[in-house]
Amino acid sequence: MLDKKGFSLVEVIICIAIMGILSVSAFSLQSHIKYADAKRCAKVLNQKIEIARMRAMSKKGNWHLYVYADGNSTNYLVSDQDTLDRTKGEKLGSGNIKIYYTTKTNTGATTEASLTGSAYIDIQFYKSTGAFRENADSSIYDNIRIAENEGVDYVIKLVQKTGKHSIE
Secondary structure, three states: OOOOOOOOOOHHHHHHHHHHHHHOOOOOHHHHHHHHHHHHHHHHHHHHHHHHHHHHHHHOOEEEEEEEEEEOOOEEEEOOOOOOOOOOOOOEEOOOOOEEEEEEOOOOHHHHHEOOOOOEEEEEEEOOOOOOOOOOOOEEEEEEEEOOOOOOOEEEEEOOOOOOOEEE
C-alpha cells in the first residue's frame, strides 16, 4: 500500500487557481464598496429633498431641509424651525464625503461653495407650487454635488420653478 503524504501537483494548482479567483473578485468588489457611500448619500439626500417638499406642500408651517457638516460627518435635518438645530440632525455621510453646492443669482451668475465649518444648505419650498424658494440673498440652489475623496461625483440637479430634482 502506498503512503500518501502531502499534496499532488494537481491539488496545489487547483488551490492556487481558487485563491486567484477569490483575490480578483475581492479587488473588484472593493471599488464598488468604495463608491457606495457617495451614491447612498446622494440617494438619501434626494429622498430627503422630496420629503421636505411634500411636507412644505401638505403641512402647516415653513419646512426646511438643512444639510451641514459636523466634525467628521455630514448631517441633515428636515424641520419646520427657521433656525438650524445641529443637535437634532441625522448622519448623511462619513468624513470622506464632501458636499458642494452651487447657487444662482437672479442675474444668472453661479457660485460653487463647499459645505464646511458653520456653512449649511437651507432648502425651502413654496407651499402652493412646490417650487424652490429663494435664499435670503435672493439666490437659489442650482445643484448639490456629492464627492468622494477618490473623485467620484454625484450631482443632484434642482429645478427652481417646478421643485423637481434628480441625480445625474
